[in-house]
Amino acid sequence: MENKAQMIFQDFIKTSTPIFKDRNSLNSHFTPDTIPHRNNQINNLASILAPSLKGGKPSNVFIYGMTGTGKTLVSKYVGQELEKISNQGTNQVKVLYINCKMKKTADTEYRLIAELCRLLGQDVPSTGLPTQQVYNTFFRLLDFRKWVVIIILDEIDSLVQKMSDDFLYNFTRINQDLTNARVSVIGITNDLNFVDILDPRVKSSLSEEEILFPPYNALELQDILRQRTKLGFTEGVLTDEVIPKCAALAAQEHGDARRALDLLRVAGELAERTKGTNVTGGHVDAALEKIDYDRIIESVKSLPKQSKAVLYSTINLIEKNQDEIQTGDVFNKYEDNCKNMGLSPLTQRRVSDLISELDMLGIINAKVVSLGRYGRTRIIKTSVTNKVKDKIKNVLEMSLVV
Ligand SMILES: Nc1ncnc2c1ncn2[C@@H]1O[C@H](COP(=O)(O)OP(=O)(O)O)[C@@H](O)[C@H]1O
Ligand SMILES: [Mg+2]
Structure with a gap:
């Protein structure tokens, strides 16, 4: 007799119109090619960083806004485009990205500097050396030539909880110890109160320039979802109410694109599981319940x-x-x-x-x-x-x- 797992797999293959064309593109880690409704922020950041292409040190930038407003996406995108142009020409710009919330890479000062060394091409053991030695390696890697290194510290607020204000203060003044290289720091935070708790000295050196990412409204979220739907879903499987509903629910919270995408993806998964041929508003309701449920259970576990x-x-x-x-x-x-x-x-x-x-x-x-x-x-x-x-x-x- 066939076992249940086989039946499920067979059914899955047999389903005539699959709901998803490319599930990955609905994942929040996926990087889309176009970024609607963030032109101002993209242009602003690009103009601030452009002088690096001629060897100038860009101002430090402080980026803030609620979760899911595209801060990580836009900063990585602008960073990549900048490196691309630089690689075609003078090769003078390097962008290093670190998410400070990640335990493995930014739990301690040591780990953070070790991770930066790794991004600059040299592996440093993740524990064991004296911190000063890791710093020396970092400075050597950084300062071995004339170039501009842009260091993006995403979710920088979690650094402040783990390390002293002195660390950030010194970090934003790193140029004083360099002869060849020039460093700019981009700090990103989801926590709007972060600025208030920050040491004023750090604040003034970090926020030479500031860029705000406002929440998306429901119509903007719809555009973002439509673009992903084209990539992710089989044509015609979404009923008309699905995208407006996901967008409206996410806009009610605080205009969070991640939440809108999660709702859309999970609604699709639920439709797939019940062997539906369409994704409906009912699936979006069920997705909302499931996401909240999973979130609460996860937070209880931790x-x-x-x-x-x-x-x-x-x-x-x-x-x-x-x-x-x-x-x-x-x-x-x-x-x-x-x-x-x-x-x-x-x-x-x-x-x-x-x-x-x-x-x-x-x-x-x-x-x-x-x-x-x-x-x-x-x-x-x-x-x-x-x-x-x-x-x-x-x-x-x-x-x-x-
Ligand atoms: N304007 C946009 N266009 C397309 N996708 C977007 C846009 N803004 C955000 N996203 C997507 O929403 C999710 C959350 O964005 P992210 O940049 O991680 O937000 P933040 O860093 O502000 O919390 C990601 O999957 C991202 O790809
Ligand atoms: Mg982010």
Whole structure:
């Protein structure tokens, strides 16, 4: 007898019109050839960087905007075009791109500099050498000739959390220690508050030029999706409401093109799985639910242990149908649970902070209410459906020993 897996694979091959023509082009890592609605930003960045082609040092640039507004795409694109022109001529420009959020490449100062050495063509072991030695290698690789090196530090805000402001301060002043090479830094952030927490000295040297990436509106998102649809989907499989719906949902949040693309791709995958021949608005609704579900489960999995214990205790109370759950109730339950799990309990104050963090992640809803002269407390509820709550509980039980 055929097994189930074979049937699924056979069906998959037999399906007459495949939904996807090229699934990859709907992935958020795919780099499209054309970038609609970012002409201003592209022109602006290109004009700032152009002097490098004649050996001049471009200003440092600070790029900011919400997630999914095309910052990474545009910076990489302009960087590539710049290198292309340079390679045809004087070969004077080199662009190095680092995503500072990546643990492997930018977790410590050492790793970041080692990664830059690697991008300049020399492997440095990822641990073990004295940091000064790695710096020396970096300076040697950088300064061995007259050229302009543009270093793109994407998601630079995560660097500041991991390293001191001094690091960035020194980094933006690297030219003082170079004789031949000239370095410009492009810092990119999704975090609009980042500028406020930055050391003012770093801020002024990093943001010699600033470029803002505003959110896309629904019509702009539709254009972006249409362009990808041509590459990604078989012609005619999308019903008319699909693109406007994905665009509208993503625009409601904050004009995030990644979110719009994810909705479109997942809607297609769901249609494919149910052996549909079309992608419909219903598939987009289902995609929305699935993406939010996956996101919440992922964020629960990556919570620190103490937060997991707090969340677990909250769920315990919710399941007892207690309706007015307050911080103190959660704390009592949490203390009990800590005993059972062999965890040393935090103070009520810390637990209260963890509850606010869980609220920010959208897992629970903790509304502050005033108790008049008795001060303030939080009334805690779940902000997810029962199905999601059960799954969260399941995930927590797997990782906490309960
Ligand atoms: N104007 C655009 N045209 C085509 N695709 C875009 C555009 N802006 C963003 N995207 C796509 O949306 C996703 C998110 O863009 P990205 O540059 O990573 O955003 P950010 O770095 O601002 O968070 C990527 O898949 C990117 O290719
Ligand atoms: Mg980005």
